Amino acid sequence: MIAEPADSLPSETLTIPSRVADPALGRPLTIKATYYPPRGSHPAPLVVFNHGSTGQGAERGRIPREAVLRYENQARYFHARGFAFLAPMRRGRGESEGTYLESYAWNALKLAEGLQHALDDVGAVVDGMRNRPEIDSRRILVAGHSRGGLLSVAYAGQHPPGVVGSINFAGGWIAEQGMMDDFNRDVFVRAGSGADAPSLWLYAENDRHHSKAMIRRWHDAYTGVGGSAELYLFGPVEDDEGHQLLERPGLWQSAMDAFLHQLGFFW
Template identity: 35%
Template sequence: MKFEKFFIPSAESGVRLEIVAAKPNDKGPFPTVVFNHGSTGRGQNRSLYSRTVAPAIVAGYFVERGWMALFPQRRGRGKSEGVYGEGLAPDGSGYSCDVEIAITGFERAVEDVDAVVNYLRDRSDVDQDKLVIGGVSRGGILAIAYAGMKPNTFRGSINFNGGWLGRACPSHEFVNPTLFERGAPAEIPTLWLHGSYDQYYQIGHCRGNFERFLSAGGQGDFVAAPMGHALMFKPALWKDHVDRYLRDLTD
């Protein structure tokens, strides 16, 4: 499996986003997943901002099944240009628990996904009828919410351990369900994969987010696996669920 790296324009003038792609060897067009990265822990270690995130274990899973996997790096992350501004506190202490700052950071992330979606429409090797959005942690909640905010864009949405604020912020009890609820209008099946021992998001909180999503009209399945926040790196715990989900989406 080979990774290809390239840059696309963002919504911000003169600022480009890095994308890492992995795809099968034939010509396509391929069913395609856009997989979104998470945060950098507490946001205090700036050296993590420049680390490109494209997990080979996720790429390999999709490529082996005939899918192309795209891993966009949002502004200020990886080799993407611009400032990283997803909810950081003004004093430089890391991610802010302030609701307004957190949600403004989320909206900034949405702008970057918009740029990726616009780019995808011009790729001849993308099967436009078989697009899925996924992600882990902040990327997971972004995947669910974005699908509902921009309906008729993605056929499915896969969330690994999703949430925007961790339990160190009391405001996570408001911010996370509020953002997940934005995904409900998508009217597509979703798959929520959560670790029962996640150190950032307690499983009861995650189930509550899912119930809020369902109550707002969302559709989906919730899986609790015996793992923590690193669930994504244990495909034995989730591949059967994702296999079934993708099969149902594309049959």
């Protein structure tokens, strides 16, 4: 059902099969996603916007099951430019089925396992959207915030068909702390090796999780192995310590417009 509150974009909730079968249910676990359909009747490009950790660590019980991140402010930007916009909740978050398996442990193996679970969910969502008649399956962008930013770059690095670029808002899988920062860097290196889709990286200097030095280190590592990434490191963002840069479109809109034009999107 499409909900159209006076001050909201038209949206609906989609149910998309994951890649993980549940023997007890006799079917795959499902992923719920908020979908903002494009304007008009022609096939439109799609943005899949990936959420972060949701900020509550391993204590899933502290987040109501129905808590859903809809990213309507970001959807408005893309919708005005002719895009469809999808905001999925990965398994074990929001109303999606399954268990949240994206570990917060300071252990590289556990972190890698969690990242793979997340990559599987993004792949399932993109695959589930390809055949919709209103979607241009040759023009898909993956974007996200925090964990979702790194996840989007990593997914695009797998060369999925039709994915033409990635957008990274304050991306990192785990907060900078000693040797665990190498995990973030290694993910970016793997993603950049042979990457054929350009990416846009948007960070603020006062990001509470990632220092300026580390952000530049990740970018250098990604581009050093062949990845194409335009980095914007904005000055300090007041009040929110920089990590919520995505809520300040006045800062990043010009950079985003330029990136979309680079990819051939015009409006």
